[in-house]
Amino acid sequence: MARIVRNDALYKQVTEAIRDDITQGVYGPGEALPSEARMLDQYGVSRTTLRQALVILRTEGLIEIQHGRGSFVRSRNTTAAIKTRPRAVLLDPLGSAHIFRQDADAATAALIDVPEGSALYVCEATGVEPANGRRVLTRTLLPFAAAEGTGLETDPFPERPALLSALSARHGKLAAKELVAARMPTPDESKALALPDITPILETTLVTSAKGRTVLAETETTSAEAIRLAYAIK
Structure with a gap:
């Protein structure tokens, strides 16, 4: 010993x-x-x-x-059998999505690089990875300024390919970066993700921009247990 x-x-x-x-x-x-x-x-x-x-x-x-x-x-x-799911692979929904509007607080503004107080469309939902049953919390942020002139003002969250297509048509070529953080969950997150005690979570945020301006931010939060991140460099 x-x-x-x-x-x-x-x-x-x-x-x-x-x-x-x-x-x-x-x-x-x-x-x-x-x-x-x-x-x-x-x-x-x-x-x-x-x-x-x-x-x-x-x-x-x-x-x-x-x-x-x-x-x-x-x-x-x-040990490393579970990988992150490509965002192109859809989650099975668990309940209905919650769509609302809010202004970016200081933490959100710093995370996705928008001015504090910016008006945002927000979509929060819980899904399940079809391959392994792992629960995932999703949070998608669409700045009002990015939605203007795209037709997204009345329907801000269509299917992801349609959303990206609308943003690209309005703002030009899109670029993306991914932010990754591990932390302990809040009690609400533990309950929503059905986590055992003392289970850390992994939070990945894909920030999409055009001409240096953020047009979309997609956050996924799930159990960090046995997760392995894999990136392809092209």
């Missing part, structure tokens, strides 16, 4: 100790880790510290946490 000392971040030491046990075969694929009570006694740390370590190991794809059962080592062939 790795010795836990007090002159370094405890959660990092616990993470490293458990990671070493997994990589050295002390706990094999599909095998349960010791119970939480046993690990608390083994490492002499708080429940919060232990759970921080388990979150990191889960994010790394080394373990999975099954509600009511405990923590299990992932099988080697499933």
Whole structure:
């Protein structure tokens, strides 16, 4: 057992100790880790510290946490099996989309590079990836200024190909960049995504622009467990 000392971040030491046990075969694929009570006694740390370590190991794809059962080592062939879904692949809707209008607050303005207070069309929805049943929260932002003269003022959120076509016809060639962030979910997000406890989420925002001006921003939020991002450079 790795010795836990007090002159370094405890959660990092616990993470490293458990990671070493997994990589050295002390706990094999599909095998349960010791119970939480046993690990608390083994490492002499708080429940919060232990759970921080388990979150990191889960994010790394080394373990999975099954509600009511405990923590299990992932099988080697499933560690990175789940990839992000190309946006061209449609989600199966889960309930109705919520469409409304709002002004960009400071955080939104900074994220998608629009002036604070800009009027936005907003579409929020929950979907399910057809290949694996993973839930995804989507949030699409369309600036009023980008919609003007496109016909989108009365129907701001048609199917994605039609939306991009309308924006391209009005504003010219479109370019896009993707922003990626991992964080812990809010209680509402955990409920909507049906997440087990202490599961981080991955948030990807595709910002589409024309002539240096943002015309569309599409955010998808889902469980970060075993996610792998793949990009093709052309």
